[in-house]
Structure formats: C-alpha cells, structure tokens
Amino acid sequence: MRQFIYKQIDNSQLVAFRILFGTLLLWQVVDYLLSGWIRINLLKPIFTFSHIGMEWLQPLPGNCMYYYFGLMAIAALFIMIGLYYRISIVLFTILWSGIYFMQKTTYNNHHYLIVLLCLLMCLLPANTYASVDSKIKPELKRFTMPAWCSWIMIVQIAIVYFYASVAKLYSGWLDGSFTKGMLSKHAPDFLKELYAQEWFYLFIAYAGLAFDFLVVPLLLWKKTRNLACVASIIFHIFNKAHLGIGIFPFLALSFIVFFYPPEKIRKLFFWKKPIEIPTSSQSQEGKMLVRWILLPYLLLQIVLPLRHYAIKGDVLWTEEGHRLSWRMMLRSRKGTTKFKVVDNTTQKTKIFKLKKILTPKQIRGMQSKPDMIWQTAQKIRERYARMGKDVSVYADSKVAINHGEPRILINPDIDLGKAKWNYFWHNDWILLYDKNGNIIH
Incomplete structure (x- = not known):
C-alpha cells in the first residue's frame, strides 16, 4: 500500500488539471465581473446572508468588490500559467472563501467544491512543469510526483458523486416528481411535450442516480473508462444546457484527467515533455502531509455529509445538515x-x-x-x-x-x-x- 501511494508517477495529470482549473476559475470570476452578479448579490443588498457565525463578513464598500474580484481574476490567471503559483493559489483560496462565506443567497455546491479544491491545490506540486515558475527557476522543474497527488483528487470527486447519489434515494426523486418539475421549468418549447412524458422524466431521474453511483468505478476500470468518459460528457453537457449551474459541469469533467494513465495525459497535453522513468526509490515523499493533513481532511469530508442523520427531523424539510453534504439539484x-x-x-x-x-x-x-x-x-x-x-x-x-x-x-x-x-x-x-x-x- 505504501508503494502504491508514494510511488513516483508522471505528473502530467496534475499539471493538466492546474491549467484547466485555473482557466475555469478565471472564467467564473470574469463572468461575475461582467454579468452584474456582484452588484445584485453583494452591492445592492443592505446586508448579505453570511454563514451563521460570520455575520461580520460583509462586502467591502463602494467599488472595492470589483477590485476584489479583479484581484481574484489575476490570481486565477497566474494559477493557470503557473506564475507565483503558491502565492496565487493561497490568495485565491482566501478571496474565494471570503465570497463563499459572505453570502448564501446564491448558493451553489460547486462554490464549496472550489474552496476544497483550492485548499488541496495549495498543497500539491502543480507548478513543477508547464509553468512560468519552472521557466524562471529551472531547479523547480520536475516530471514526476507521488501517486497520492492524483489519488487525493480521485477520492475527493468520488465523495462528491457518492453522497450526491445517496441523497437521491428518497421518494421525491424515485417517483420522478422532482425531475418532472425541473424539466418542465427548463424545457425548450419544442421539447416540452417530450419532457412531460412520464417515461422520460423517470428515465432522467434513474439515469442521474445511476450516473452518480457508477461513474467513478467505471472511470477507474480500464475496460469501461472510455464509455464512462462519453457518458460524463453527455451528462454534464445536458445539465449545462438545461440548468446552467455555472462552471460545475466543466469542473466535473476536468477530473477525468486523473482517471487516465499519466502517459496518455502526457501524450494528449504535453507531447514534447521528456519521459522520465521513475526510480525504484523507497522514498515516501509527502508522508507527513498525507498522514497529518490529507487523511484527516478526507475523514472530515466523509463525516460531514453524514451529520444530518444525527439531527432530529428530515433534512429535506428542516435543511439542517443540508449544506456541505453534496445534496445537489435534489428538490x-x-x-x-x-x-x-x-x-x-x-x-x-x-x-x-x-x-x-x-x-x-x-x-x-x-x-x-x-x-x-x-x-x-x-x-x-x-x-x-x-x-x-x-x-x-x-x-x-x-x-x-x-x-x-x-x-x-x-x-x-x-x-x-x-x-x-x-x-x-x-x-x-x-x-x-x-x-x-x-x-x-
């Protein structure tokens, strides 16, 4: 198990994800700057609904919030190109977390997911290749990384999908009543008749449930990986077309780079990258980080979505324990x-x-x-x-x-x-x- 976790593998997966992640963050922030989201959600209200206990966290006065988001855009750009990466990812994490805890009128689970991914990316060596940092400091350049750098991201997205599927195991999803209402609300005029058919909204309900349960195992298995990849693209593009939900569909798709062998990702994204054969060294790089930070982090991620079972009442009604639990597009x-x-x-x-x-x-x-x-x-x-x-x-x-x-x-x-x-x-x-x-x- 230790050899499996700490063995050196090609770092193309993590580097590719850094570029995709930075691009998506830049897209999200620029969209908020240009769409009026900042004015509607942060500047127009007398106060924002901060997370309880953080009422002191309110928007900055005047045009300061535009500068705030402008700084986030610069940090996202620097993450994407790998310039001052550590400073940029830490800065973006702090600023984005501020926005997340500052307001929940516009609450999306992917806002929370971005906080978590930023925290993880603060700890990972994502700028050791295809980055400005590695050009400026050649001694920083590396072609490999410990395998846990990839597995931590796989486990994170597996937790998201697993709890999203478990949350759907209730009558309102299984009888199609939620998907019926959702489809009728978002259906284009020429598809309203199709979407109103019982067989169709039941198909969407059970297809969504099956996808959340199976997509990670199918992506992990070589024989079904390509099929699961195609299913992921169809599933998330359908959601983007009908529900909007910001960058989440593309963010979810970006995780696919961790499921394909690093060599394939290198050939797809970095065909000029030298091939470095990992040594048989017994070095356990990042052992203390894994033991004292990442494992407790994963344990917390597993426990948090379960907390509503310990709270009296149905979370679907009371909302107590709803947030931080991956109960997405559920009711x-x-x-x-x-x-x-x-x-x-x-x-x-x-x-x-x-x-x-x-x-x-x-x-x-x-x-x-x-x-x-x-x-x-x-x-x-x-x-x-x-x-x-x-x-x-x-x-x-x-x-x-x-x-x-x-x-x-x-x-x-x-x-x-x-x-x-x-x-x-x-x-x-x-x-x-x-x-x-x-x-x-």
Missing part, C-alpha cells in the same frame, strides 16, 4: 414567509415590510430556508433596537417540497428574534411532521 423548495412584529411596550402589532431590508432576490431565497428566516428575524429585531424599541418577531412561514402541499415551517408562537441558533442539533422552532402530516409536539 424544489418554494415558500412564503411574513414577519409579525409586536411592540412589547405598547403591544401594537404590524407586518414588517421585507423590502425595507432585503432585495427581491434575497426575499425569494430566504422564504423557504430556516437559517435565513432566523437571520432575517434577527435583523428585524436589531433594526427596532436601534430605534430604542423592544419587539418580538414572529414568522408566518409555509413551505412546499417538490410542488407538494405547503406546510407550516416555523412555529408561529416562537419569538424568533430572541430564539437561539443551534449550530449542531435540531432547532425546536422548526416544526416537524409525522408520516400522516401531523405536527410532532
């Missing part, structure tokens, strides 16, 4: 939420106008998500506190999953403005239901 969630404010001195009651503190997009994103509803109640209470008023804030919230019957999400009798957020376990103010649809008291 539609629609809701309406109104906030009733009671002045504790005069006992006067009024419905709070959300447009005073939230943008239309924030309102749409908040109305069905318990954590954002709780954060909104905190902001409402703070707003009145600044005016010297002691108020109670109650939420009237109804949510429907996969176009089902709306149910009350938040206990309307709980003062949500004074309620505490439980980081690790169930928040009792989120109502739970039994199989018959009755509230569990």
Whole structure:
C-alpha cells in the first residue's frame, strides 16, 4: 500500500488539471465581473446572508468588490500559467472563501467544491512543469510526483458523486416528481411535450442516480473508462444546457484527467515533455502531509455529509445538515414567509415590510430556508433596537417540497428574534411532521 501511494508517477495529470482549473476559475470570476452578479448579490443588498457565525463578513464598500474580484481574476490567471503559483493559489483560496462565506443567497455546491479544491491545490506540486515558475527557476522543474497527488483528487470527486447519489434515494426523486418539475421549468418549447412524458422524466431521474453511483468505478476500470468518459460528457453537457449551474459541469469533467494513465495525459497535453522513468526509490515523499493533513481532511469530508442523520427531523424539510453534504439539484423548495412584529411596550402589532431590508432576490431565497428566516428575524429585531424599541418577531412561514402541499415551517408562537441558533442539533422552532402530516409536539 505504501508503494502504491508514494510511488513516483508522471505528473502530467496534475499539471493538466492546474491549467484547466485555473482557466475555469478565471472564467467564473470574469463572468461575475461582467454579468452584474456582484452588484445584485453583494452591492445592492443592505446586508448579505453570511454563514451563521460570520455575520461580520460583509462586502467591502463602494467599488472595492470589483477590485476584489479583479484581484481574484489575476490570481486565477497566474494559477493557470503557473506564475507565483503558491502565492496565487493561497490568495485565491482566501478571496474565494471570503465570497463563499459572505453570502448564501446564491448558493451553489460547486462554490464549496472550489474552496476544497483550492485548499488541496495549495498543497500539491502543480507548478513543477508547464509553468512560468519552472521557466524562471529551472531547479523547480520536475516530471514526476507521488501517486497520492492524483489519488487525493480521485477520492475527493468520488465523495462528491457518492453522497450526491445517496441523497437521491428518497421518494421525491424515485417517483420522478422532482425531475418532472425541473424539466418542465427548463424545457425548450419544442421539447416540452417530450419532457412531460412520464417515461422520460423517470428515465432522467434513474439515469442521474445511476450516473452518480457508477461513474467513478467505471472511470477507474480500464475496460469501461472510455464509455464512462462519453457518458460524463453527455451528462454534464445536458445539465449545462438545461440548468446552467455555472462552471460545475466543466469542473466535473476536468477530473477525468486523473482517471487516465499519466502517459496518455502526457501524450494528449504535453507531447514534447521528456519521459522520465521513475526510480525504484523507497522514498515516501509527502508522508507527513498525507498522514497529518490529507487523511484527516478526507475523514472530515466523509463525516460531514453524514451529520444530518444525527439531527432530529428530515433534512429535506428542516435543511439542517443540508449544506456541505453534496445534496445537489435534489428538490424544489418554494415558500412564503411574513414577519409579525409586536411592540412589547405598547403591544401594537404590524407586518414588517421585507423590502425595507432585503432585495427581491434575497426575499425569494430566504422564504423557504430556516437559517435565513432566523437571520432575517434577527435583523428585524436589531433594526427596532436601534430605534430604542423592544419587539418580538414572529414568522408566518409555509413551505412546499417538490410542488407538494405547503406546510407550516416555523412555529408561529416562537419569538424568533430572541430564539437561539443551534449550530449542531435540531432547532425546536422548526416544526416537524409525522408520516400522516401531523405536527410532532
């Protein structure tokens, strides 16, 4: 096993991924700069929905966020070409993580995946070939790397696909109700009739489930690798065409370089690269890094998506344990939420106008998500506190999953403005239901 992990292999896989990864990061950042995403999600709101506990992390004033993203674009370019690689990847990791934790109105799992990949790429020797760094410093140039540099990326994407498949094993996916709604929403006019057919949306549901379960094993097996590669291209291009979802389809496809033999990747991308035959040295390069950082990291990645099983209630309803768990494109969630404010001195009651503190997009994103509803109640209470008023804030919230019957999400009798957020376990103010649809008291 040690020889398998630490043996020297051609480093073309990692170098090719660095170039692809940097290109995709540059694409994503430039798209946000040009599309209005920064203005809509960071500058227009009075405050952003930061991850709970990081409310201090808010957008910089004025045009500073454009400079922020401009700096990220430069860092992404430098990652791609391998210039000041270590500084560039660390800088991009910090800046991108800031954006990720700063706002969750526009939440995508691939934003989280980029954080993880950046962390891994900070530790890997991805600039030792086909980089400006190796041109400037020839002593940096290498043609091989330890095998664990490749396997860490394979295991990471395997975790993503595995938990994405496990999450689909629920009735709303297996009966096709989610894919039916998703396809009807995104279908081009000339395909609406086809997409409405029961056999078709069931096929899409089970094809997606099978793909997530099988794609990594099939890519690992030489006899099915090419077939799995073609299936991956079809699957992700279909998702890109119908769902958008940013750079994720191309990011997922870029992992394919780790499944093909390094020699094939060298011939495809770096045909002028010298062939270096690895020595039979027993050197265990990176042993301490693997033992004390990468193995604990992988253990954390395996445990995090399981945490919702320890939390009371169905994660599909409560959302507790949903994030960081690869529960991707899994359900539609629609809701309406109104906030009733009671002045504790005069006992006067009024419905709070959300447009005073939230943008239309924030309102749409908040109305069905318990954590954002709780954060909104905190902001409402703070707003009145600044005016010297002691108020109670109650939420009237109804949510429907996969176009089902709306149910009350938040206990309307709980003062949500004074309620505490439980980081690790169930928040009792989120109502739970039994199989018959009755509230569990």
